[in-house]
Amino acid sequence: MKKILILTTALTGWAAAASAGDLTVMSWGGAYGAAQTEAHVKPFAAKTGIPTVMVDSDNPAAPIKAMVEANNVTVDVASVEYADAIRLCDEGLLEPIDASTLPPGSDGTPATEDFLPGAITDCGVSTDIWATVYAYDTTKFPADAAPKTAADFFDLEKFPGKRGLRKGAKAVLEFALLADGVAPADVYATLSTPEGVDRAFAKLDTIKKDVVWWEAGAQPPQLLADGEVVMSTAYNGRIFNAAVAEGKPFQIVWDGQIYENEMYVVPKGAPNKDQAMEFIRFATSTDGLRAQAQNISYGPARRSALKEELIFKDGKTVMGPHLPTAPENMKNALESSWEFWVDRDAELNERFNAWLAAN
Amino acid sequence: MADLTAAAPLTTADGRPLKEALARAQRRAKTRAFLLVAPLLLFVIVSFVIPIAQMLHRSVYHDGFSANAPAVSAWFAANPPGTPPDEAAFAALAEDFRAMKAAKTAGEAGTRVNYTLPESRSLFTKTARDADRLAPPYRDAFLAVDPKWADPEVWQAMRSSSSAYTSDFYLSATDFRHTADGGIERVEPRQRIYVYLYIKTFVLSGVITLLCLILAFPVAHLLATLPMAKANLLMILVLLPFWTSLLVRTTSWMVLLQGQGVVNETLLSLGLITDSGRLRLINNQTGTIIVMTHVLLPFMILPLYSVMRVIPPSYVRAARSLGASSWTAFRRVYLPLTLPGIGAGALLVFILAVGYYITPALVGGADGQLFSNMIQFHMSKSNWSLAAALSAMLLAGVLLLYWLYDRLIGIDNLKLG
Numbered sequence: 001m002k003k004i005l006i007l008t009t010a011l012t013g014w015a016a017a018a019s020a021g022d023l024t025v026m027s028w029g030g031a032y033g034a035a036q037t038e039a040h041v042k043p044f045a046a047k048t049g050i051p052t053v054m055v056d057s058d059n060p061a062a063p064i065k066a067m068v069e070a071n072n073v074t075v076d077v078a079s080v081e082y083a084d085a086i087r088l089c090d091e092g093l094l095e096p097i098d099a100s101t102l103p104p105g106s107d108g109t110p111a112t113e114d115f116l117p118g119a120i121t122d123c124g125v126s127t128d129i130w131a132t133v134y135a136y137d138t139t140k141f142p143a144d145a146a147p148k149t150a151a152d153f154f155d156l157e158k159f160p161g162k163r164g165l166r167k168g169a170k171a172v173l174e175f176a177l178l179a180d181g182v183a184p185a186d187v188y189a190t191l192s193t194p195e196g197v198d199r200a201f202a203k204l205d206t207i208k209k210d211v212v213w214w215e216a217g218a219q220p221p222q223l224l225a226d227g228e229v230v231m232s233t234a235y236n237g238r239i240f241n242a243a244v245a246e247g248k249p250f251q252i253v254w255d256g257q258i259y260e261n262e263m264y265v266v267p268k269g270a271p272n273k274d275q276a277m278e279f280i281r282f283a284t285s286t287d288g289l290r291a292q293a294q295n296i297s298y299g300p301a302r303r304s305a306l307k308e309e310l311i312f313k314d315g316k317t318v319m320g321p322h323l324p325t326a327p328e329n330m331k332n333a334l335e336s337s338w339e340f341w342v343d344r345d346a347e348l349n350e351r352f353n354a355w356l357a358a359n
Numbered sequence: 360m361a362d363l364t365a366a367a368p369l370t371t372a373d374g375r376p377l378k379e380a381l382a383r384a385q386r387r388a389k390t391r392a393f394l395l396v397a398p399l400l401l402f403v404i405v406s407f408v409i410p411i412a413q414m415l416h417r418s419v420y421h422d423g424f425s426a427n428a429p430a431v432s433a434w435f436a437a438n439p440p441g442t443p444p445d446e447a448a449f450a451a452l453a454e455d456f457r458a459m460k461a462a463k464t465a466g467e468a469g470t471r472v473n474y475t476l477p478e479s480r481s482l483f484t485k486t487a488r489d490a491d492r493l494a495p496p497y498r499d500a501f502l503a504v505d506p507k508w509a510d511p512e513v514w515q516a517m518r519s520s521s522s523a524y525t526s527d528f529y530l531s532a533t534d535f536r537h538t539a540d541g542g543i544e545r546v547e548p549r550q551r552i553y554v555y556l557y558i559k560t561f562v563l564s565g566v567i568t569l570l571c572l573i574l575a576f577p578v579a580h581l582l583a584t585l586p587m588a589k590a591n592l593l594m595i596l597v598l599l600p601f602w603t604s605l606l607v608r609t610t611s612w613m614v615l616l617q618g619q620g621v622v623n624e625t626l627l628s629l630g631l632i633t634d635s636g637r638l639r640l641i642n643n644q645t646g647t648i649i650v651m652t653h654v655l656l657p658f659m660i661l662p663l664y665s666v667m668r669v670i671p672p673s674y675v676r677a678a679r680s681l682g683a684s685s686w687t688a689f690r691r692v693y694l695p696l697t698l699p700g701i702g703a704g705a706l707l708v709f710i711l712a713v714g715y716y717i718t719p720a721l722v723g724g725a726d727g728q729l730f731s732n733m734i735q736f737h738m739s740k741s742n743w744s745l746a747a748a749l750s751a752m753l754l755a756g757v758l759l760l761y762w763l764y765d766r767l768i769g770i771d772n773l774k775l776g
Contacts (some may be wrong), residue, residue, distance in 0.1 A: 062739035090466020090484065091741070162618070167725075212642050213725055227619045339481055346742060347477035353733065354552035356725040358560075 018051075022051045023275045026063075027079040029056030030218035031241035033205040035295035036127070038313075040283040043291065047282070050275050058216045061088060064267045068093045073269045076276035079127060085263040089123035090342075094121050095273060097280065105304030105350070106286040107174040114286075119301035124263030125284045128298035131259035131333070132171040136231035136238040137224050138249040150179035150256025150276040153231060154168035154207055164223045164232025167213035168340055172260045174334055175233065176203040178256040184334040191340065197348070201355055213356075224250055239298035240322050244312065260336035261301055266319070286322040297322035308328065380565040399455070411754075418528055419748035424520035425473030427464040428455040432521040440541040445515050449497035453490070459483075460490040468520075474742060475537060476516035482507055495580030511539040526720055530750035553749065554731065560730040561756060563648065564712035569661040571708050572654045572701065579663035579700075594664075609721050613651045616640040616722075642724030650722050655711055659704035702768050710757055 010157055027033045036056045045052040056131065059082035067073045080088070088094050093331035099120045102111035114121065119126035133151050140161060141147065147159050154176075165172055171175070177187050177196070181205045190196035204211075212229050214220055221242040236257070242248040264283060266276045282288055289300035293310050297319055300306060310319035321325055324333070369377040425432045432452035438448075459465040469483025486493075486504050493500045501508040519527055519537055530536060534551040535543050546549065578597070582590050600608060615621045623637045632638060640646060670693065678688040716731035723729070730753055737746035764770065 017412040059739065065743070066738075087466070087470075087741075088465075091470060092463070092467060208725075211725070215720075226617065228617055343478045344482045346473065346740065349736070349740070350552065353551055353728075353736070354550055354555075355558055356682065357552055357728060358549075 015106045018321075022053050023077070023272050023279060024053055024055060024075050025077045025079070025279070026055045026057050026060040026075045028058070028217055030216075030243065031238050031245075031296055032217060032235070032298075034045075034109055035237070035292055036283075037299075037331070038295050039290060039291035040279070044282050045287075048278065050272075050278075061085075064088055064093055065091070068268050071266070071269065073271060074299055076270040076272045077269055077279055078265050078267060080263055080265055082121075082124075082260045082263055082336065084340040085121060085124035085265050086338050087342050088265065088343075089121065093268050094123035095268055095270065095276075097125060097256055097266065097277065099125075101277070101281065102132055103281055103285045105302055107304050107307070108235070109304060114302045114304050116301045116303065119261050123262065124265045125280055126261040126297075126301035127264050128262050128289070128292055129259055129286060129301055129325055130262055130324075131238045131257040131300040131329075132166070132175070133239070133252050133254060133257045133324075134175075134233045135220070135224065135243075135250045135252045137227075138251050140230045147231060147253055148255065150175060151181070151187045152253070153233075153256075154179050154203060156207060156210060159230070161230030162210050162212055162228060163207055163218050164212050164214050164229040164234070166233055167215050167356070169348040170345070171233070171336065172204070172352075173197070173348065174201040174258050174336070175256055176200040177354075178258075178332070178334060179203060187334055188340045191344075197351070199352075204355075214320050219248070221248065222269045224248070227281045236322075237296040237298050243321075244297075244317055245314065254324075254352060256334070257324060257329065257332075258326040260335050260338070262298070268323065293319055293323070299323040299325035396755055404567050406764055414747045415751055417744055418751050419524055419526065419743045421474075421525060421528070422523040423522075424468045424517065427459050427468040427525045428452070428517075428521070429464070430454045431517065435518045435521040438513075440518060444498075444512070446496060446498055447457040448514075449501055449508075450495070452501070453493040453497045456487055456490040456493060460487045465490075471520045472513075472516050474531070474745070475519055476512055478507075479513060479516055482513070515539050516543060528744045529751075531598045532752055533743055553730075553752075556728070556730050556733060557752065557756070560713060560753075563644070563729065564709050567648060567651050567655060567712045568659075568705050568709045570648070571656050572705060574652070575656055575659035575663055575704065576697075579667050582660070582664045583667035583670075597660050600653070605654060605717060608654055609650055609718050612646075612653065613641060613722060616646060616649065641722050642727070644723070644727040646722040646724065647719045647727035647729070650718050651712060651715060654718060658707045658711060662703040662707065663697065663700040666697050666703075670696045698768070702764070706761070706764060709760070713753060713757055 005157045023044075024168075027035070027036050033054060033056050041052045041054050053130070059080075060075075060078040061080040064075070064078060064080075065088070067075065068270055086093070089096075097120075099112055102115075102120070104110050105114035110216065115126065134150070136145075136147055136159075140278050141159065145158075147153065147155075152159055153163065165346065173188050173191060177190055177200050178184065180199060182190050190356045191200065207226065211222060212232075214223060214232070217235045217238050220229075220232040221238050225242070225248060236252060239250050239252050243250045243252075264280045265310070266273060266280070268278050283292075284302075286300075286302055289305040290308075290310060291301045294313055297312075299311075306325075310323075311317065312319055321328065325330070371380045391480065403621055431448060434451045455468075456465070458466060465483045465487030466480070469480035472483065473480035479729045482505055484507075486501070489504050493504075498508075507513055517539055518526060518541075527537070529545060530555050534546050534554050536546050538544050575611070578593075582593055582597070585593065589675055613620075617623075618637050618639070618641075620641075622640060623632070626632045626638070627634065640649065674692050674696070675688050678692045683691065713729075715729060716735050719727050719729045720732055723732070730749065734746045734749045734753070737743070737749065761770075
């Protein structure tokens with residue numbers, strides 16, 4: 001008995017020591033988490049010898065406040081949405097990142113000029129540009145009568161069947177307005193007025209009875225594959241992964257896509273802050289961003305990373321046309337406004353929840 | 360004997376007064392008993408009482424604004440509600456903004472005001488960026504940055520944020536809000552959600568408890584009356600799902616209930632439904648009720664079983680032999696004897712159901728969400744104060760029901776096993 005006790009104590013002690021030393025990266029799991037593991041975590045560990053592990057979350061921004069307030073930060077680097085990176089930074093929950101220490105582009109351009117505008121903030125550096133798009137199951141519609149526009153998503157007569165939508169106000173309200181014919185440039189101005197919000201909800205009302213709501217990024221491809229929905233909004237990389245890597249009959253509709261930067265941030269009081277900064281410098285270098293974009297179809301936010309053609313890890317698929325930033329995908333695209341969401345997130349989600357709960 | 364006690368106090372064999380000796384012996388026993396429970400007591404205080412107290416405190420306390428804007432908070436304290444902001448108020452605000460810019464806390468202060476009035480957060484961060492250019496006359500300087508600074512609602516929102524202790528979060532949690540003149544009003548109908556969900560959560564939990572009772576009663580009776588060997592086998596069938604992870608059980612229900620799932624496919628192949636008429640059993644309220652009833656069923660069966668097992672079968676036989684019909688014997692003899700088990704099971708299932716959130720989150724879709732899902736939502740959006748206020752409401756509701764139960768049935772009648 002005593003022997004077992006000593007053994008278990010030793011084992012737990014060892015495990016605790018190992019986890020205290022490990023650099024922990026928290027991301028969104030699924031195909032995205034896998035891409036960052038392949039592109040950033042493994043090569044970083046191999047290069048520096050620092051043991052680095054990846055952990056999954058439905059939304060890595062959610063646990064950060066709890067960790068910082070409890071003074072028990074177990075994550076060194078987190079991959080969060082742009083608006084969350086700004087909000088958490090404003091609330092003093094993130095370590096500031098010195099942009100001047102970021103490596104220059106492969107062509108020698110200083111980082112601050114190499115990155116696209118807005119891709120570096122006080123507390124975060126962009127790891128990619130991703131988009132919320134919608135995708136449909138090609139076996140459910142004949143090729144000549146397949147959905148093509150955002151408006152088609154809301155057309156139950158021409159395209160009958162259930163829809164998948166992310167459960168939350170963000171990107172859903174904008175999508176409804178885009179589908180209702182609002183030009184991308186006017187979406188946030190419209191949504192800032194009570195009438196605009198009503199208009200978005202009225203548009204959503206037209207399909208409310210046929211919506212299956214999803215929360216985790218891995219759900220939409222699953223819902224499509226199970227036949228639970230015939231079309232669903234999704235993160236474009238997840239659909240790409242299901243379609244190209246797994247051969248699923250899914251087609252992305254780029255009309256009405258909503259794109260934004262995804263940011264690597266360091267929670268305040270991260271146990272391995274210096275290594276975390278080193279990880280971010282490594283992962284957001286030209287090569288780091290290219291490596292990620294070769295694993296999943298999210299666009300790198302450095303100009304130097306886009307100079308040479310990106311090829312998917314299968315060795316044949318050219319990534320260019322699959323990226324949200326490809327010119328042909330940008331024809332009717334909206335850049336998500338962090339300023340809008342930092343301000344209105346609570347209010348609109350409350351309204352959204354009330355709308356959902358009411359029958 | 361009588362005059363002996365009157366004359367001298369009773370003593371023990373070694374001559375000490377009996378009362379004292381008894382007290383000493385008892386004190387030792389009491390100390391030992393206390394020391395034995397001390398670890399548990401400490402554990403309960405540290406892991407239960409303190410967190411709940413902290414949660415309750417957080418629901419009325421938020422110093423995001425008051426700590427970062429002391430000057431204007433002082434102005435609010437000195438002037439009664441409804442006072443229009445004068446130059447002194449704007450000057451105090453300018454002073455605070457310069458401090459906030461230096462300390463980078465404008466976002467924090469703005470977040471607090473934003474809880475009361477949406478869109479104030481960007482007003483704060485924007486003004487803080489221009490804080491160095493704020494110069495007398497301050498009122499005009501602020502209006503030049505953003506005309507919203509003249510809005511009395513903004514000032515009312517700042518006033519209600521200016522004291523760290525606030526009832527704002529309870530107002531939000533009951534669908535009320537402050538008006539510009541300092542009164543309160545209900546939010547507009549389409550923003551109202553918490554009261555509705557609160558009632559719905561208690562109603563749904565009641566429905567689930569009732570369903571559990573109806574399903575569990577025959578099973579528990581069977582368990583209690585079958586021969587031991589068969590009863591044990593049946594017991595394992597009850598316990599097996601109980602030991603299985605909640606997530607596994609919930610996801611297996613998803614496989615069963617979804618549109619292309621086992622239940623619908625079976626009904627379809629039997630010709631009971633058509634392809635277009637597939638039943639919607641998941642991602643709605645029906646899904647929440649079905650899955651939660653299954654998940655919570657063992658909590659009803661086990662207390663019922665433990666009570667039924669010790670009811671002697673001779674009681675019902677006696678009633679029957681005295682002329683009672685089987686229904687009367689059940690109603691007048693058996694059912695009253697199982698009441699402690701029903702009470703325990705119902706209370707257990709109901710309290711667990713009221714606080715459930717994983718299952719409704721996974722299978723509840725839009726209309727199957729419960730109150731606890733809102734708590735989780737605000738936790739993840741880092742509005743902990745509102746989450747705490749909602750939790751406190753849930754706690755109050757459960758305590759009220761517990762009190763009612765005690766008054767109506769009596770907590771002594773509870774038998775958990």
